[in-house]
Amino acid sequence: MHDNPIIYWYLGEAGPEGAGLTTDSAVQCLSTEELRRFDQLRFPKRSYEWLLGRITAKTLLRRCVPELDGIEFRCLTIANHPQGAPYALLNGDPLPYPLSITHRAGLAAAAVTTSPGIGLGIDLEWVEERDASFYTDYFTPGESRVLTEVASGELASIGTLIWSAKEAMLKALGQGLRVDTRSVEVLRIGNISNQGWKELELMAPGMPDTLWHGYWRRVENHICTVVLIGAAGQPVLRKVDRVTGELL
Ligand SMILES: CC(C)(COP(=O)(O)OP(=O)(O)OC[C@H]1O[C@@H](n2cnc3c(N)ncnc32)[C@H](O)[C@@H]1OP(=O)(O)O)[C@@H](O)C(=O)NCCC(=O)NCCS
Numbered sequence: 494m495h496d497n498p499i500i501y502w503y504l505g506e507a508g509p510e511g512a513g514l515t516t517d518s519a520v521q522c523l524s525t526e527e528l529r530r531f532d533q534l535r536f537p538k539r540s541y542e543w544l545l546g547r548i549t550a551k552t553l554l555r556r557c558v559p560e561l562d563g564i565e566f567r568c569l570t571i572a573n574h575p576q577g578a579p580y581a582l583l584n585g586d587p588l589p590y591p592l593s594i595t596h597r598a599g600l601a602a603a604a605v606t607t608s609p610g611i612g613l614g615i616d617l618e619w620v621e622e623r624d625a626s627f628y629t630d631y632f633t634p635g636e637s638r639v640l641t642e643v644a645s646g647e648l649a650s651i652g653t654l655i656w657s658a659k660e661a662m663l664k665a666l667g668q669g670l671r672v673d674t675r676s677v678e679v680l681r682i683g684n685i686s687n688q689g690w691k692e693l694e695l696m697a698p699g700m701p702d703t704l705w706h707g708y709w710r711r712v713e714n715h716i717c718t719v720v721l722i723g724a725a726g727q728p729v730l731r732k733v734d735r736v737t738g739e740l741l
Pocket residue numbers: 542543546573576577578579593594595596597615616617660663664665666667668669670671
């Protein structure tokens with residue numbers, strides 16, 4: 494009998510071009526190490542997405558990890574492992590909670606779990622048309638076949654959903670796009686909603702023993718996916734409400 498791991502998630506939002514996020518937001522929310530990194534970011538889009546990602550992750554951590562309740566944002570650092578995967582530190586000491594971040598077109602989302610040993614990936618993608626060559630280059634034959642079966646009006650959303658799930662899988666593995674996107678595969682897209690999340694059936698042909706759980710939902714014109722590896726029990730996804738901060 495295994496505990497059901499709880500995955501907490503939170504969606505942060507900035508106005509167009511990062512409106513609402515100022516240098517003051519950075520000074521108030523970032524640790525000294527993060528401010529140093531922030532000052533090195535050259536492109537405004539990257540700066541505000543990076544900042545929104547940090548604020549989103551810290552809001553989530555403070556709400557869901559009891560020992561972080563009431564901690565000042567500046568005491569928390571969201572750093573990246575050499576391969577890019579994020580992790581949190583409190584006053585310079587790494588916290589053991591698997592964490593994932595995504596930012597895209599004015600939205601950022603973060604997911605965290607206090608269950609150890611889980612690989613976690615969250616991804617947000619803007620639903621858009623892609624050239625056929627994109628699917629040929631990055632999708633498995635099985636995923637390409639799924640696309641040939643969808644109505645033409647749904648191609649952009651299903652293509653985006655599969656792409657997002659693949660990115661979330663690669664994040665859960667801690668790899669990102671350094672590895673071949675065809676090494677992970679979306680087998681089936683579920684449509685039955687549980688608290689807004691629908692299931693995905695996933696696999697990686699080269700990792701037959703890996704236990705995957707995948708979920709997706711539509712958020713305005715974005716698709717959001719969450720992927721876990723190594724969760725023995727059935728995961729439960731709990732949202733931190735953007736307005737009230739309540740755990741739903
Ligand atoms: C990880 C990756 C798949 C994210 O894709 P994306 O859709 O562009 O960006 P998202 O906003 O969804 O995610 C970005 C976050 O992913 C996280 N991330 C980056 N590398 C990661 C990795 N190896 N494992 C897990 N998470 C990772 C980071 O937290 C990053 O945000 P931050 O830099 O602000 O901390 C992709 O950026 C990547 O693999 N990058 C490294 C390789 C690369 O740059 N290749 C060139 C393009 S082919």
